[in-house]
Amino acid sequence: MYHRFDAIIVGAGGAGLMAAAQLAGQCNVAVISKLYPVRSHTGAAQGGIAAALGNTEEDHWIWHMFDTVKGGDYLVDQDAAEVLAREAIDAIIELEHNGFPFNRTPDGRIDQRRFGGHTRNFGEGPVRRSCYAADRTGHMILQTLYQTALKKQVTFFDEFMLLDLLIADDGVCTGVVALDIETGAFHVFHAKAVLLATGGFGRVYKVTSNALAATGDGVAIAFRRGIPLEDMEFYQFHPTGIYKMGILLSEACRGEGGILRNGLGERFMERYAPTLLDLAPRDMVSRAIYQEIRAGRGVDGKDYVWLDLTHLPAEVIETKLPDITDFVRTYLGLDPVKDLVPIQPTAHYAMGGIPTDVDGRVTLDDKNTPLPGLYAAGECACVSVHGANRLGTNSLVDLVVFGRRAGRHMLQFVRENDFHPLPKEPDYRARAEVAWLLENDGNERVATIRAELQEAMMTDAGVFRTGDGLKRLQHKLGELRTRYSQVRIDDKSRTFNMELVEALELGFLLDCAEAIAASALAREESRGAHYREDFPARDDANWLKHTLVTRTSGGLQLSYKPVVITRFEPKERVY
Amino acid sequence: MQVTVRIQRFNPETDTKPYYQEYTVDVEPTDRVLDALNAIKWYQDGTLTFRRSCAHGVCGSDAMRINGRNRLACKVLIKDLGSKITVEPLLGFRIIRDLVVDMEPFFAQYRTVMPYLINDEPPPVRERLQSPEERALYDDTTKCILCACCTAACPIFWTTEWLGPAAIVNAHRFLFDSRDRATEERLAILNQRFGVWRCRTIFNCTEACPRGIQVTNAIEQVKRRILFEQS
Numbered sequence: 001m002y003h004r005f006d007a008i009i010v011g012a013g014g015a016g017l018m019a020a021a022q023l024a025g026q027c028n029v030a031v032i033s034k035l036y037p038v039r040s041h042t043g044a045a046q047g048g049i050a051a052a053l054g055n056t057e058e059d060h061w062i063w064h065m066f067d068t069v070k071g072g073d074y075l076v077d078q079d080a081a082e083v084l085a086r087e088a089i090d091a092i093i094e095l096e097h098n099g100f101p102f103n104r105t106p107d108g109r110i111d112q113r114r115f116g117g118h119t120r121n122f123g124e125g126p127v128r129r130s131c132y133a134a135d136r137t138g139h140m141i142l143q144t145l146y147q148t149a150l151k152k153q154v155t156f157f158d159e160f161m162l163l164d165l166l167i168a169d170d171g172v173c174t175g176v177v178a179l180d181i182e183t184g185a186f187h188v189f190h191a192k193a194v195l196l197a198t199g200g201f202g203r204v205y206k207v208t209s210n211a212l213a214a215t216g217d218g219v220a221i222a223f224r225r226g227i228p229l230e231d232m233e234f235y236q237f238h239p240t241g242i243y244k245m246g247i248l249l250s251e252a253c254r255g256e257g258g259i260l261r262n263g264l265g266e267r268f269m270e271r272y273a274p275t276l277l278d279l280a281p282r283d284m285v286s287r288a289i290y291q292e293i294r295a296g297r298g299v300d301g302k303d304y305v306w307l308d309l310t311h312l313p314a315e316v317i318e319t320k321l322p323d324i325t326d327f328v329r330t331y332l333g334l335d336p337v338k339d340l341v342p343i344q345p346t347a348h349y350a351m352g353g354i355p356t357d358v359d360g361r362v363t364l365d366d367k368n369t370p371l372p373g374l375y376a377a378g379e380c381a382c383v384s385v386h387g388a389n390r391l392g393t394n395s396l397v398d399l400v401v402f403g404r405r406a407g408r409h410m411l412q413f414v415r416e417n418d419f420h421p422l423p424k425e426p427d428y429r430a431r432a433e434v435a436w437l438l439e440n441d442g443n444e445r446v447a448t449i450r451a452e453l454q455e456a457m458m459t460d461a462g463v464f465r466t467g468d469g470l471k472r473l474q475h476k477l478g479e480l481r482t483r484y485s486q487v488r489i490d491d492k493s494r495t496f497n498m499e500l501v502e503a504l505e506l507g508f509l510l511d512c513a514e515a516i517a518a519s520a521l522a523r524e525e526s527r528g529a530h531y532r533e534d535f536p537a538r539d540d541a542n543w544l545k546h547t548l549v550t551r552t553s554g555g556l557q558l559s560y561k562p563v564v565i566t567r568f569e570p571k572e573r574v575y
Numbered sequence: 576m577q578v579t580v581r582i583q584r585f586n587p588e589t590d591t592k593p594y595y596q597e598y599t600v601d602v603e604p605t606d607r608v609l610d611a612l613n614a615i616k617w618y619q620d621g622t623l624t625f626r627r628s629c630a631h632g633v634c635g636s637d638a639m640r641i642n643g644r645n646r647l648a649c650k651v652l653i654k655d656l657g658s659k660i661t662v663e664p665l666l667g668f669r670i671i672r673d674l675v676v677d678m679e680p681f682f683a684q685y686r687t688v689m690p691y692l693i694n695d696e697p698p699p700v701r702e703r704l705q706s707p708e709e710r711a712l713y714d715d716t717t718k719c720i721l722c723a724c725c726t727a728a729c730p731i732f733w734t735t736e737w738l739g740p741a742a743i744v745n746a747h748r749f750l751f752d753s754r755d756r757a758t759e760e761r762l763a764i765l766n767q768r769f770g771v772w773r774c775r776t777i778f779n780c781t782e783a784c785p786r787g788i789q790v791t792n793a794i795e796q797v798k799r800r801i802l803f804e805q806s
Binding site: 035036038039040041043044092093096097098099101102103104105106107108109110133136139140143147148150151182211212213245247323326327330331333445446447489490491493494495496497498499 | 627631701
């Protein structure tokens with residue numbers, strides 16, 4: 001089927017819906033989503049959304065900007081971080097006006113609480129900057145933005161999976177191809193402007209907080225179409241996932257006063273971050289946890305430590321962290337009011353992704369040349385505001401600030417440009433890929449390859465990395481790529497073929513993994529979430545630059561682009 | 576441990592009516608039902624079809640009937656069910672395939688109640704003020720994840736055209752929000768024949784809600800609001 005819209009948004013999480021709200025009623029816009037919009041993974045975000053409102057204590061956007069830059073280990077583009085910190089304030093107010101149910105101060109304003117890496121006066125101590133709704137902030141953002149989209153009568157194509165991005169020979173984006181999961185039909189969406197807001201790819205790792213649907217679809221498809229991926233080696237492990245399951249226990253637990261303890265009961269963060277302690281940035285806390293485990297100070301010598309909330313008043317736990325309390329009770333049979341909770345770092349967030357400028361335009365090279373008509377926002381994009389390590393609460397800020405900016409720029413673009421002709425047989429590649437997966441008669445199962453991929457990524461591209469490990473990983477990925485060509489699926493139906501969906505997703509995960517491995521092997525330094533045991537120091541002289549990895553017919557090629565530095569010169573990062 | 580999972584199957588391309596199929600699968604007692612379903616799909620029978628995403632009870636994708644009760648498959652542990660588990664699609668919706676049902680009528684009901692903040696007064700430069708007490712009035716109903724466990728558990732919904740509990744929960748969320756100005760319009764919708772009065776306070780919805788929302792209570796609050804606003 002053929003559709004024509006001025007603007008197509010792929011993905012109905014925070015970034016996609018925020019962009020849709022800018023375009024609805026102004027031009028002909030539709031949102032395509034693999035899931036029903038309210039199932040998007042934005043809804044799993046818990047702790048908060050940062051903005052220097054200064055509602056409960058003094059705060060300034062420039063402090064927020066500084067924390068973002070420092071938290072990102074100075075790989076952040078500072079022009080983008082300034083936009084993030086300045087516009088966060090207005091974006092939060094816009095959310096509130098659209099009905100977001102924030103927790104309130106006694107005088108009725110938006111309440112704020114502490115979060116990792118957010119400080120007053122350039123690092124003096126923690127500041128209350130995170131606006132929140134209990135520990136369901138992402139749920140409320142997703143609900144509020146979906147409600148706003150319904151109010152504005154946005155057109156949705158629910159349970160449509162992105163298969164291809166259409167780029168004409170002269171380099172203009174002309175639309176997308178999607179699969180209607182319910183019917184198995186192919187749909188071509190001809191558009192003047194396309195926004196990729198397809199989220200992250202946490203499912204490349206074995207232990208992850210990410211949804212099963214977080215398989216990097218948009219990132220991988222952009223990569224296949226020759227668009228570079230930026231800073232893919234920087235992948236965040238959140239310190240507090242439920243042991244073995246990876247389910248997120250928000251940093252808000254520590255923001256409300258929770259502390260981490262090793263197997264000896266010691267508050268070990270005193271040794272790693274004397275000022276911010278348990279509220280140090282996530283990369284540092286995750287490394288500290290593994291260092292404790294490696295030194296034999298995990299619980300019972302095993303690979304986990306404790307999250308201790310038992311000293312907090314039961315009322316704080318029940319009212320400010322109700323969902324987390326529910327998760328711990330449901331999945332562990334423990335009560336955080338009186339029991340220690342076993343945690344381990346869990347793969348959580350991609351700092352890297354599709355390179356964009358501050359207006360969400362996808363850029364192709366070190367000179368930031370835009371690809372006309374193509375935009376990206378949210379976790380799939382790399383602006384880069386998170387640099388080498390994202391601060392807690394800044395992902396939701398990223399969604400609303402840059403989703404909004406992308407939507408506004410797209411509106412201008414669709415007003416100034418006509419439809420560009422589609423390539424001939426626009427759905428040819430998508431049809432061929434699906435036909436291949438349905439007909440291929442090999443002897444490999446999707447789940448087996450995926451499990452080996454996730455295990456290998458966890459071992460060799462996790463919190464600690466080495467050159468040897470990454471080379472071993474690349475070898476393994478090569479083997480898995482070959483075996484993927486022998487994949488066979490049982491399900492040959494057209495109707496709601498979830499095995500086909502998973503097989504397609506595995507292809508996307510393999511692409512993302514290859515990009516991560518190549519970028520990580522090349523970067524011979526340690527910065528933020530990328531920690532090379534064979535190069536343990538940050539090396540600004542050689543590596544204060546963004547990685548760009550591009551797929552070419554001759555394999556993956558690496559190039560680099562400079563970091564934008566405006567206000568804050570790189571310094572050693574201590575907390 | 577080994578469990579036997581009996582699953583209702585239906586593929587419209589090959590079947591004229593649903594049937595049951597049994598699988599035996601090795602799981603840990605602390606695994607979720609979703610883990611068992613995934614183990615079957617991934618390693619035994621790729622044709623088994625169900626929705627899932629977050630796998631920890633916040634996205635609402637995997638609502639289904641598990642041993643006769645509407646649950647999220649990712650929020651029920653094997654140890655709480657024993658070694659024989661029956662899994663069926665939600666009642667009251669058209670089956671698309673296996674455990675996947677057509678949710679569009681459910682979302683259509685949701686849209687009927689105007690589930691968005693309506694307030695045409697020019698907003699202040701900063702946030703609208705709302706006291707913690709005002710915020711608390713609608714806290715419970717903000718938790719809804721639109722999984723349909725409640726609506727699909729309602730006997731009235733199985734037999735009669737009506738809004739169903741989930742739509743009313745979402746109406747409540749705005750009716751009791753001090754910032755909203757569309758009380759009259761919403762109450763008029765809820766006061767129609769297919770509105771709140773079809774509720775017979777059976778409490779199935781409250782029992783089914785995986786988020787612990789006091790659904791029947793919310794419906795009753797809406798009923799009282801209609802009575803008192805109209806008298």
